[in-house]
Amino acid sequence: MHRPVADPKPVVWTIASSDSGGGAGIQADLHTFNALGCHGCSVIAAITAQNSTDVLSTEAVSPAIFIAQLNCLLNDLPPKAIKIGLIPDVQLLQQLVLWLAEHKAKHRFSVIADPVLSSSTGVNFASEQLISNWQQLLPLLDLITPNLPELALLSGMPDAPVASQALLLTQAGAAAVLAKGGHNPDSTDITDCYISDSASFGLTQPRITTANNHGTGCVLSSAIAVACAHGYPLHDALIVGRAYLQQALAQGYPTGKGAGCLQHHSWPIDYRYFPKLHGPGTIPEPLLRFASMAAPIGLYPIVDSVQWLKRLLPLEPDVIQLRIKLGSASEIEQQVAQAVQLSNDYKLRLFINDHWQLAIKYGAYGVHLGQQDLNEADLPAIAAAGLRLGISTHSYAELLRARQLGPSYIALGHIFATQTKQMPSRPQGLQRLVHYAALCRDIPTVAIGGIDMLRLQAVVNCGVDGVAVVSAITAQTDPEHAFVQLKNQFQQYKVESRYAHNA
């Protein structure tokens, strides 16, 4: 029988130690890799005799078998990402430093390290020599995820502010640091602090008070490694990791007499489990209130002139956007004024791209803004004028930032390669669109970028509320016909998709 060839699962390694109790270490890492759609390989550094209350003994493997595991995997199952966990042996850690220095640049895998220097059951794995070897590892790491005691050991500045300690690790060579705030006992929320050369922000979630918390650090770093292996940029990988951990904690279960375990599940899609982002470009709650879309978005043509509006408005688009990129200020103002008048005549919903002051001045239905535009726009003025707001997003980080602003809809793009606009990011593809749309069940979403008649059904099936198109209409020989066909097909695919979901 012919079977379609499935995309290969990305390979992720864990270089860590066995937890005989099954809740942490290699065992937790492999559960996480599997739950998030990767193939997991393991390089075992040590075996611990451990249960839910204690680590009773630890025995490192020989350097020979440690290196043999690394080399044999590299020959056949090269990783997209590596997670490093507990390596309680100086000699093995030294070997790992040399091995990574030899192979990392050539094989271009990401390395995410959780420096397990003490266990949640209170066992201390840290010696001065081990800490100094971890410091040598730093320049080979894309991310290190210490908890506060580990950060203090690695930075050697326990009394300095967390951000200064994390900065010190980046100065020592780590590309990025996620300082985990869970050990700060004072707060009902947990804030992790992210610092790299180019960015710094916080990720905050409510603390889940539970005894079922064994292996949290292992699971977080593994989930981050998986998201890197799937090709998510690091900022997004952190978000996926935090959401996966929160979900696993919320569903944790008791095991022995001590700490229970986390429940491994699947890709997180419930907004409750996602962190709030703090930092440049985010605004604190309470949210602004933008007017709602009132009706589904549907097929959403984007055009660049009043001439185009005159052609399409009589065909009753669900929503339409005027996106003018050329012309003098007075020409643009004239076009916006005419466009709003036309949309009023036809009683149709018109969004103005970028020019939010003109949209307010002439009373358009709404404004569409990109991430850059958000920094310059007066959002409270847009909300106060009763206009709807649509926001472009291209990643989890942008999506969370947009959600925190309470917009009327969120655009998700670009899904496929597009000729219409030069994009700074890579196409997102359908799998990510499914994840993003699922995260926005309570707010309308629009997919955009490279969507045409052939791709329409697959996009609608991802669960979006609308589909925005430019060239699928304006570059066609018969644009009116193309519009009508796309609009009808959209409606039909939406009905079929709902039916399939309810069946």
Ligand SMILES: Cc1ncc(COP(=O)(O)OP(=O)(O)O)c(N)n1
């Ligand atoms: C529905 C919709 N989605 C995305 C965009 C892009 O907006 P932006 O990121 O601001 O880029 P420009 O369109 O201004 O080039 C959009 N216009 N509409």
Ligand SMILES: Cc1ncsc1CCOP(=O)(O)O
């Ligand atoms: C404006 C914009 N923003 C993201 S993709 C895009 C262009 C979409 O055009 P097309 O539908 O022709 O790919």
Ligand SMILES: [Mg+2]
């Ligand atoms: Mg814009």
